[in-house]
Amino acid sequence: MSLRTQRLVYLIAAVVLAAALLWGMSGLPEVGDYQGPYGDVLNAVAVTERHAVNVVAAVTFDYRGVDTLVEEYILFAAVLGVAVLLRAQRDEEERSLDDDVEGRRIRDTSTAVRVIGLALVGLHVVLGLYIVAHGHLSPGGGFQGGVVLATGLLMVYLAGRYVTLRRVSPQALTDAAEAAGAGGYVAVGLLGLAVGGAFLLNVLPLGTPGKLLSAGTIPLINLLVGLEVAGGFVLLLSEFLEQTLIIRGGPDDES
Amino acid sequence: MNLILVVVLLLTAATGTAVVRTRDPLDQAIVASFHGLVLGIVFTVYQAPDVALSQIAVGAVALPLMIVLALTKIRGQGR
Numbered sequence: 650m651s652l653r654t655q656r657l658v659y660l661i662a663a664v665v666l667a668a669a670l671l672w673g674m675s676g677l678p679e680v681g682d683y684q685g686p687y688g689d690v691l692n693a694v695a696v697t698e699r700h701a702v703n704v705v706a707a708v709t710f711d712y713r714g715v716d717t718l719v720e721e722y723i724l725f726a727a728v729l730g731v732a733v734l735l736r737a738q739r740d741e742e743e744r745s746l747d748d749d750v751e752g753r754r755i756r757d758t759s760t761a762v763r764v765i766g767l768a769l770v771g772l773h774v775v776l777g778l779y780i781v782a783h784g785h786l787s788p789g790g791g792f793q794g795g796v797v798l799a800t801g802l803l804m805v806y807l808a809g810r811y812v813t814l815r816r817v818s819p820q821a822l823t824d825a826a827e828a829a830g831a832g833g834y835v836a837v838g839l840l841g842l843a844v845g846g847a848f849l850l851n852v853l854p855l856g857t858p859g860k861l862l863s864a865g866t867i868p869l870i871n872l873l874v875g876l877e878v879a880g881g882f883v884l885l886l887s888e889f890l891e892q893t894l895i896i897r898g899g900p901d902d903e904s
Numbered sequence: 905m906n907l908i909l910v911v912v913l914l915l916t917a918a919t920g921t922a923v924v925r926t927r928d929p930l931d932q933a934i935v936a937s938f939h940g941l942v943l944g945i946v947f948t949v950y951q952a953p954d955v956a957l958s959q960i961a962v963g964a965v966a967l968p969l970m971i972v973l974a975l976t977k978i979r980g981q982g983r
Contacts, residue, residue: 788953
């Protein structure tokens with residue numbers, strides 16, 4: 650196909666697509682115009698039924714808690730897949746954990762990056778814990794807070810070296826945290842089954858709406874999800890870092 | 905539609921185009937991170953703060969990080 654024909658085909662396709670998009674978007678309801686009944690029902694009943702001020706959390710961790718359970722296991726499986734793909738192959742050998750080992754050609758991290766990284770570690774940990782703990786009160790929760798917590802550990806790597814990251818977050822502990830977070834969610838579900846007769850039934854005391862300890866199982870699940878997500882992301886991060894920093898050899902590596 | 909919505913939607917279009925127009929993958933990861941941040945603002949403006957937080961965590965932090973780490977690995981091999 651000549652360049653001219655290609656351009657012609659592209660132009661026709663672009664015009665048709667643009668027209669279809671405009672046609673479709675012209676029929677959309679106005680911003681803020683809500684039609685469906687479910688949102689209104691939930692807004693009316695969620696706080697009285699579940700004592701969760703953040704109705705979104707009541708939906709994701711209670712009414713549709715099973716969906717979130719599966720979502721958590723999607724992340725779990727993805728992290729597992731990366732760990733399997735990036736494991737040390739037979740023809741690769743592990744280098745010393747020390748970044749200063751002979752033959753490392755990585756440029757030194759600038760002092761500015763180190764200082765800012767160090768300053769951000771504490772902020773990230775506090776913000777992450779806050780977002781995890783207040784999932785049932787304000788926007789956020791285990792998933793978002795977990796990623797922020799893991800970012801705090803990334804800052805540890807940026808401020809120090811890979812060994813520093815390993816020292817504050819040993820492999821065994823990270824694995825255990827991820828597994829405990831994933832398994833704990835199911836355990837909370839089974840608790841509901843045992844006590845109340847339905848999987849993931851909110852059987853813990855509901856408390857006063859708006860208080861930190863309220864909404865029954867929702868903050869507990871948030872905590873477990875936060876543990877799983879933070880552990881999973883740190884695991885992802887260290888698998889990649891190990892690949893680039895430690896493992897050498899293999900057919901393509903001539904270093 | 906109010907002015908803020910128009911501004912953030914135009915900004916999304918601009919950063920989205922910038923991601924496509926950036927050719928070097930490493931630069932692209934940084935631009936994609938910025939695009940993810942702008943999408944987070946869009947969700948905030950549409951009053952979905954929960955989604956906005958997820959978007960910023962995944963789109964602006966996790967995704968670019970994975971791309972950068974993968975690129976480092978690939979470039980380390982090519983040398």
